[in-house]
Amino acid sequence: MYDLAVIGGGANGAGAARDAALRGLSVALFEREDWGAGTTGHSTRMIHGGLRYLLYDVPTTKASCIDAGRIRRIAPHLTFRIPFLWPLYGHEGLMGEAKEALLAAYDRFAPAKGGLQHVRLDPDEARRMEPGLAPEVAGALTLDEWGIDVHRLAALNVLDAREAGAHLYPHTEVVELLRAGDVPGGRALRGVRARDRLDGRVFDVEARLVLNAAGPWAGLVAALADAAVPLRPGKGVHVTFERRIGNFGMILEGVDGRVMFLVPHGAETIAGTTDTDFYGDPSRVDLEVTADDVGYIVEACARALPQAREWRVLRAWGGVRNTVFEWGVTSDSLSRRHEIVDHARDGVDGLISIIGGKLASYREQAQDAVDAALLKLGRAPVPCTTGVRPIPGAEPEPDFVALAREIPLPPTALALVWRRLGSRMREVFQGAGPDDVAPICRSEAVTAAEIRHAVREEGCRTLEDLRRHAHVAAGSCDGLDCAAPAAQLMAELLGWTPERTLAELDSFLDRRWVERRPALAGATLAQEELFRATLPPVRKGA
Ligand SMILES: Cc1cc2nc3c(=O)[nH]c(=O)nc-3n(C[C@H](O)[C@H](O)[C@H](O)COP(=O)(O)OP(=O)(O)OC[C@H]3O[C@@H](n4cnc5c(N)ncnc54)[C@H](O)[C@@H]3O)c2cc1C
Structure with missing residues (x-):
């Protein structure tokens, strides 16, 4: 019998399995596909504080910046600096000043992630940095963010979990939550029933506690125990351009005023993302990415860099955010905070869920989930070391x-x-x-x-x-x-x-x-x- 069965090998589940194993729990980690294949692998791949969230969710921006700094230190080989330009347009008047005021507020958090303070560039300076800027661009602001190899991040968290004793079940879907019987006020769980999706083998694994870290699938997993999680999933589409267009990222504005990113990533450039409510099955590989989604993103790029219309779009891909439910706001404006749900509130003992959050703060989210797990298991608190312990292979860049x-x-x-x-x-x-x-x-x-x-x-x-x-x-x-x-x-x-x-x-x-x-x-x-x-x-x- 394991102490903890973790469902989901995205950033949150992989991070929680690593943390729990390092804190001495016996852990089994289940992932229906491969590490990071879900939302984590379909993100913009930045460990950013979330400049925009400063407007309505300062604690999330702060926590993300602090955790991004830790992630950079524990995984220097997986992370890379992305200096950004935020174009200023001649006609926007006070809006330009508002952008700079926002960046001045964001500067406070830059040291936490090892970023530089913002700089205001005049039109000539901006064009020296990026010669392709549209004629309407009348200068630019700079800011620093960090990119990351998301799949390697998930895989190396998992590898470290295994080295700390965790047992791994990739390509294995949890299809049932096993009931131990009734307890006062509800039902208790005793583990999971899993199916290997490649060889069809079905088997049971007993665990004292189950952690549902299934990202946008968390509702489906909770439903296996007749429990619920307050999620409001949102679809986000990106496009990948064939080349590395430049060495700067760019903050883009969509035709509707939404903020998007253009991000150099290895030999390619990523742009996105859209953000719309999603009610479908997150497992669908295509997630109905349309030519209109592509057009919308390309036009946002072209506003700053008109030649974007000529760039070759290699692929377009969709992912689903597992945002915490809120009524009455656009999907874009939902808080990116995270929540640990104890399903004792649904009358189910032995199940907790982690929902919401960001990639940039996955490590802290995982820490909160493991803190809650230790408490549920009645174990004495054990200090978390994932903020300082290097990810496998971490070293400063060699010669x-x-x-x-x-x-x-x-x-x-x-x-x-x-x-x-x-x-x-x-x-x-x-x-x-x-x-x-x-x-x-x-x-x-x-x-x-x-x-x-x-x-x-x-x-x-x-x-x-x-x-x-x-x-x-x-x-x-x-x-x-x-x-x-x-x-x-x-x-x-x-x-x-x-x-x-x-x-x-x-x-x-x-x-x-x-x-x-x-x-x-x-x-x-x-x-x-x-x-x-x-x-x-x-x-x-x-
Ligand atoms: C378009 C988009 C862009 C984003 N960009 C950024 C960004 O740049 N920076 C940032 O900080 N955040 C970003 N985010 C948010 C970030 O990606 C997520 O917060 C984070 O990746 C969620 O990780 P997770 O582990 O909770 O979910 P997931 O990565 O989805 O992991 C859940 C896993 O559970 C598995 N699973 C589901 N059901 C079962 C089951 N029954 N049995 C076994 N396994 C199961 C799935 O296969 C999946 O791999 C973005 C999100 C989106 C959608």
Whole structure:
């Protein structure tokens, strides 16, 4: 019997499993897909304080800035600085002053996350930073935020949890909450029934306490025990442009005045997000991302950078926020605060839920959940160490030229691999020969050695897992170059039959198509649809 069964391997669940295991609890962590595959993997990937939330939710901005600073220190290899420009327009008059006043207030929190104070740039200075600015731009304000590799963040939290003794169940969905019987005032739980979604195996796991960290699915999980969580899910769409457009992020304004972001991320640029109420099934891979969503975001980019209309949109993808319920405000204006719910209030003993919050404060949210778990379990408080204990592989950026004398890869490739593995890359490439370092994915510098590590040590079981863990097909080829050789290598490692390998490849390319489709239009869309229609059934994942 475990002390704690955690449902959901997003930022909150992964962070809670790590924290709980480090505080001495026996932990089982269940994730229906892969670590960070839910909302966490579909976020804007910034650990930002939330400048906008300063207007109506100062405590959340403050907590996010403080926790973002801690995340930067415990995971320096996963985080990177994004200096932002916030364009000022000639016609906006007092609005420009209001923007600067907001930034002046935000400056107070910048030191917590290691950011610089804002600066006001005149039109020439702004254009020297970003020559493509629209003629109407009459200057800019600067601010500092931080980006993060969200999938690696979730995976490395989980790896650390495992190293602290947690048992991991990826691709395993909790399908029932097991009842122990009646207790005064309600029912008690005794664990979970889970189903491995890849091999169909169903099994029970006993636990003294269940933590529901299922993000936007938290309502569905709570309902398994006839309990409820106060959620108001919101859909957010992003687009990915093919190139890294520049080295600055940009604060964008949509046609309706909404604030959005343009964010350089690796070799690509991300823009978004929309924010609308969502009543559907968060598991749907497409989440109905439309060409209109894409147009709305591209137009916001084009207001600041008119050439954005010419940029190639590689893909468009949707995620669902697990925001705490409030009536009478727009989805955009909902607080990003988090809440720990003890379902004793619904007459269910042995179940707590964590809802809401931000990626930027996932560590603190997880800490609050584990504090509540210790209390529920009647354990003495144990200090939380996740704010100071490094994430696996954490180290200051090494000298990649020197490292290239140790590991037979070019310094530029090492810089990319380091962002995924950090110091652990030395173990991954120990004794590596030419076959181990031959590139499988050139744009992301993925080699056979890293794929073997991802499968053997990190437990990847599908090509999608490999994309999240090792960035296979995460570049602009979208898998057309590297998915097949990666699938072949996985087949050798996992003993897949040729049929299984082909089916895996097809389902992987189908997922890529779902994200590419809303970005296409006219003849290109027709041509691609026609091409897909001519593929034999097995090549389409049938
Ligand atoms: C569009 C968008 C942009 C955002 N941008 C930012 C940002 O830039 N910065 C920021 O700080 N925050 C951002 N957020 C918010 C942030 O992403 C979330 O607060 C955070 O990722 C939520 O993590 P989570 O672990 O609660 O949820 P999730 O990441 O969704 O994790 C829940 C997991 O539970 C699993 N699960 C569900 N049901 C079951 C079951 N029955 N059994 C087993 N597993 C199950 C799911 O597969 C999922 O992986 C954004 C959110 C969205 C939607």
